[in-house]
Amino acid sequence: MLKKISYAALFFLLLAQGCAGWTPSGGLYEDRSRHFSVNLPENWLMNRSGPDIFLTKDGPELQYIFVQTQPLGKPLIFSRKTLYPGMKSLDMAEYFLENNALDQRMMALKVKDLSTGQILGHTGFRMEGTYENSDGLTHGFIYYGFMTDEFYYAVSYSAPERVYFKKNLPDFNTFFSTFRIIHD
Numbered sequence: 568m569l570k571k572i573s574y575a576a577l578f579f580l581l582l583a584q585g586c587a588g589w590t591p592s593g594g595l596y597e598d599r600s601r602h603f604s605v606n607l608p609e610n611w612l613m614n615r616s617g618p619d620i621f622l623t624k625d626g627p628e629l630q631y632i633f634v635q636t637q638p639l640g641k642p643l644i645f646s647r648k649t650l651y652p653g654m655k656s657l658d659m660a661e662y663f664l665e666n667n668a669l670d671q672r673m674m675a676l677k678v679k680d681l682s683t684g685q686i687l688g689h690t691g692f693r694m695e696g697t698y699e700n701s702d703g704l705t706h707g708f709i710y711y712g713f714m715t716d717e718f719y720y721a722v723s724y725s726a727p728e729r730v731y732f733k734k735n736l737p738d739f740n741t742f743f744s745t746f747r748i749i750h751d
Contacts, residue, residue: 588614592622599749601636601718606745608632608738622742628700630726630735632742637719645669650719656683659712659719660692673698686713687748691720697728707732709739715748722746 592607601618611632614621622632642649646666650659660681667673678696686693691713697705708725724739726732 588616590614596620597749598636599751602715602749602751603634603636603720604745604747604749605634605742608742611738624735624738625731628727630731631724632739633721633723633725635721635723637721639714639717639719650714652714652716654690654714656690656692659690659714660694663692663694663710663712663721667698672701674701675699686711687746689713689715689748705729709736711743720748 589612592611592613593609594607595604596607597604598618607613607622608624611622611624618636620632620634621627624630637643637650639650639652643662643666646662646669648662648665650662654662660683664676664678667676676696676698678694680695681692683692685691691711694710694712695708697707699705705728706725707728708723710721710723712719712721714720722743724736724743726735
């Protein structure tokens with residue numbers, strides 16, 4: 568009997584930890600330490616893990632918006648390459664592809680469209696494509712990568728190509744259209 572109670576308590580503890588951090592989103596969000604602001608979509612949930620923002624409407628496997636900021640000079644998680652001030656847009660895109668080719672959650676990564684140039688007034692790129700998750704489900708993605716003198720910003724959207732990608736794309740487009748770099 569005690570074992571059953573212990574397992575039940577452990578289950579509920581893990582469940583509570585898994586749900587902790589998810590809050591309803593909506594309205595203006597500012598991160599002065601990372602120098603950006605954005606209007607969060609209504610009826611989505613947000614999880615804040617360190618400096619990153621993760622948003623989903625129906626669960627991460629069905630769609631997500633991810634905002635990541637990384638100080639320049641810090642190695643990328645998988646490739647260990649370092650983003651540096653003054654990088655060209657195409658070099659940033661190549662670093663993204665190399666890094667994510669090593670990520671086991673993004674298999675069979677294919678780029679459908681890549682444009683380089685100014686993103687929100689900064690050197691960057693926009694990439695659109697597909698990848699397969701570990702279950703073999705094809706996801707569509709849009710990824711904006713750009714840098715200021717201090718940070719690299721990655722703003723991305725991903726959802727299964729069937730139904731969810733097109734269904735939630737307007738929310739992401741609205742979200743990105745409100746993204747601003749805050750200059751002190």
